[in-house]
Amino acid sequence: MTEAGRDLRLDVFRGLALFCIFVDHLPDNMLSQFTLQTVMFGDAAEVFILISGYTAGMVYGRAMDRQGFVVGAVRVGHRVWQLYVAHVFLFVTFMAIMAYSVEALNSSLYAEESQAADFLNDPGVAVVKALTLQFQPAYMDILPLYIVLLAVLPFALAGFRRWPWAVLAGSLALWLAAQIDPRIALSAYPGPNRVWAFNPFGWQALFLLGAWLGWRGVRGALPWLDRPWLLRLAAGFALAAFVVRFSWTLHGLYPPIPALGSGKSLWLFLSKEDLGLFRFASVLALALLVARLVPPRARFLAGRAAWPFVVCGRHSLHIFCLGILLAVIGHLVLNESFGHFFMQVVVTAVGIGIMVAVAALMDWFASARDGAAGRVAEGAPLSRGES
Amino acid sequence: MSALAWPRDGVIALLVVAALGLSSAPGPVLGQETACPTPEGFGAFEAPLPKTAKALARGKEVVIVTLGGSSSLGSAAGGISQSWPSRLAVALTGRFPAARIKVVNLAKPRQTAREAAERLAREVLPLKPTLVVWETGTMEAVHGTGVDDLRETVQVGLDELHAAGIEVALMNPQFSRDADTMIHFAPYLAAVRELADANDVPVFHRYGLMRRWAESGVLDLRTRESEERRRLAARLYDCIGRAMAEFVARGGPVGEPPPGRRP
Numbered sequence: 001m002t003e004a005g006r007d008l009r010l011d012v013f014r015g016l017a018l019f020c021i022f023v024d025h026l027p028d029n030m031l032s033q034f035t036l037q038t039v040m041f042g043d044a045a046e047v048f049i050l051i052s053g054y055t056a057g058m059v060y061g062r063a064m065d066r067q068g069f070v071v072g073a074v075r076v077g078h079r080v081w082q083l084y085v086a087h088v089f090l091f092v093t094f095m096a097i098m099a100y101s102v103e104a105l106n107s108s109l110y111a112e113e114s115q116a117a118d119f120l121n122d123p124g125v126a127v128v129k130a131l132t133l134q135f136q137p138a139y140m141d142i143l144p145l146y147i148v149l150l151a152v153l154p155f156a157l158a159g160f161r162r163w164p165w166a167v168l169a170g171s172l173a174l175w176l177a178a179q180i181d182p183r184i185a186l187s188a189y190p191g192p193n194r195v196w197a198f199n200p201f202g203w204q205a206l207f208l209l210g211a212w213l214g215w216r217g218v219r220g221a222l223p224w225l226d227r228p229w230l231l232r233l234a235a236g237f238a239l240a241a242f243v244v245r246f247s248w249t250l251h252g253l254y255p256p257i258p259a260l261g262s263g264k265s266l267w268l269f270l271s272k273e274d275l276g277l278f279r280f281a282s283v284l285a286l287a288l289l290v291a292r293l294v295p296p297r298a299r300f301l302a303g304r305a306a307w308p309f310v311v312c313g314r315h316s317l318h319i320f321c322l323g324i325l326l327a328v329i330g331h332l333v334l335n336e337s338f339g340h341f342f343m344q345v346v347v348t349a350v351g352i353g354i355m356v357a358v359a360a361l362m363d364w365f366a367s368a369r370d371g372a373a374g375r376v377a378e379g380a381p382l383s384r385g386e387s
Numbered sequence: 388m389s390a391l392a393w394p395r396d397g398v399i400a401l402l403v404v405a406a407l408g409l410s411s412a413p414g415p416v417l418g419q420e421t422a423c424p425t426p427e428g429f430g431a432f433e434a435p436l437p438k439t440a441k442a443l444a445r446g447k448e449v450v451i452v453t454l455g456g457s458s459s460l461g462s463a464a465g466g467i468s469q470s471w472p473s474r475l476a477v478a479l480t481g482r483f484p485a486a487r488i489k490v491v492n493l494a495k496p497r498q499t500a501r502e503a504a505e506r507l508a509r510e511v512l513p514l515k516p517t518l519v520v521w522e523t524g525t526m527e528a529v530h531g532t533g534v535d536d537l538r539e540t541v542q543v544g545l546d547e548l549h550a551a552g553i554e555v556a557l558m559n560p561q562f563s564r565d566a567d568t569m570i571h572f573a574p575y576l577a578a579v580r581e582l583a584d585a586n587d588v589p590v591f592h593r594y595g596l597m598r599r600w601a602e603s604g605v606l607d608l609r610t611r612e613s614e615e616r617r618r619l620a621a622r623l624y625d626c627i628g629r630a631m632a633e634f635v636a637r638g639g640p641v642g643e644p645p646p647g648r649r650p
Binding site: 027138193195197267 | 432501530531532533534535536538539542564565567569570571572573574580581584585586598609611
């Protein structure tokens with residue numbers, strides 16, 4: 001990463017993750033058989049959190065170097081606030097859709113089992129619990145994680161300056177504890193046994209490792225990352241993950257194809273809730289391979305084919321929220337025409353088209369505004385990607 | 388459409404059907420006399436239940452215990468006599484008149500996997516069942532509780548049942564377009580599938596079957612009017628009971644194959 005330009009690889013892969021999250025959120029979508037989750041342990045969530053950690057470490061690490069801890073921390077706080085507002089906005093939309101569909105649910109065969117999705121009986125409590133991030137209905141689980149992770153970032157960044165290894169070791173120890181002890185989790189609403197869909201005590205390790213790499217990357221290269229054996233290890237793991245995971249996909253499509261290495265012994269390492277070891281390792285291996293094999297100035301990154309990814313990755317928060325809304329709307333559309341593969345393709349394509357169009361509009365607006373205000377050469381491109 | 392027509396999650400079926408543009412035309416069917424045909428090859432790739440199938444075919448005593456929630460209790464159809472386990476008993480008795488078949492329905496409204504697992508030792512094992520059909524994942528999906536937890540809980544239960552020499556079949560949640568909007572089923576369906584694969588037990592893919600029926604217009608699961616809904620539920624549970632009878636008898640040594648059944 002150079003000081004001057006953005007590392008387009010971050011935008012491209014964040015854009016890819018956003019598209020995958022959208023496709024995976026459309027229920028019973030055939031195309032979700034062909035997203036990141038098909039070829040690696042883990043899915044777009046890991047990619048999103050790792051890149052977000054990396055970018056945040058880089059951007060806010062630099063801000064903290066130049067402007068001090070307090071200003072850096074306030075900038076992070078401002079970003080956390082934006083994320084929180086986005087979360088509340090999504091929640092309000094969710095409540096509106098629920099209020100609209102609850103009658104249908106209550107007259108369906110699910111009436112007794114869901115009992116009006118319980119929370120609508122006590123909407124006051126649900127609203128309070130959403131504000132405290134404890135109520136995380138379907139699709140609304142990753143923003144609360146991100147908010148909490150970003151909120152602790154200033155302290156981690158301050159720690160990196162003095163005792164980077166201690167911070168990383170502590171972070172990994174906490175991750176390990178979360179793997180072993182199910183009590184290391186945050187409780188969610190409605191209880192009593194419900195916990196956060198993404199356990200922050202597990203997922204923080206990925207975010208903070210990413211943040212450290214971003215923070216450290218500004219200060220010069222890390223030579224040990226270039227060791228050939230590390231690359232070989234990553235390639236070996238990524239290949240094994242691909243073969244195993246893809247066999248599961250094929251097995252799901254056509255059962256006589258055996259699912260390799262599936263079985264209870266692997267479950268502990270594949271936990272999405274706590275970020276199991278294989279999911280963690282899978283995304284790190286993939287990131288290392290991409291970092292080594294795709295040069296930051298690769299032609300195609302600035303080309304036409306990569307542009308939709310870049311532009312969405314650059315406005316990731318807005319496009320993420322938009323993707324959630326589009327997934328819900330797409331769901332309602334697919335419900336009316338379900339079973340048609342053609343419609344799944346159409347809804348997916350239209351949704352991605354809208355995401356790209358809105359991102360392009362935001363991009364155009366940002367550059368028009370920056371142009372009018374005179375170039376704030378340094379702040380502007382960064383603040384657009386602060387996430 | 389050959390055996391491909393019913394893969395475990397119906398994905399290839401969707402592809403084939405979409406490609407042919409035949410999505411509303413029902414395929415070749417089993418048991419034509421039922422109002423809701425089971426697609427050919429349904430359950431063909433699932434692990435068999437040899438003990439149960441053998442006991443049925445040889446006319447022995449067969450005790451089947453069912454665990455689950457409201458949808459296994461028949462509430463929406465007006466009572467337990469309309470539930471799919473009761474219909475299963477009727478269908479099996481019709482097909483294996485010599486066997487002494489007893490279906491004990493231990494379903495409970497809103498029962499979670501954990502609650503069901505806790506009842507195994509005290510309430511299920513003493514009945515000495517040949518087969519336990521465990522409908523699971525529904526309340527977990529409704530509540531959005533952790534998938535890891537569901538897997539662990541059911542795994543412990545499966546170990547307990549297998550240790551007692553009891554055969555087990557899992558049943559996944561119901562399909563409903565209305566519920567689908569609010570409840571995210573995919574991870575729970577996958578968890579039930581993984582549990583089955585890891586333990587070599589079959590899954591009765593109720594979600595896929597109901598989806599198929601809804602898609603092909605066999606059962607309009609969206610009925611709003613309450614009396615009509617009750618009739619619909621009764622018909623649905625009857626269909627599921629019949630399909631389950633086919634499912635548990637798969638691969639049995641003898642027994643009367645219904646017309647159209649593949650050798």
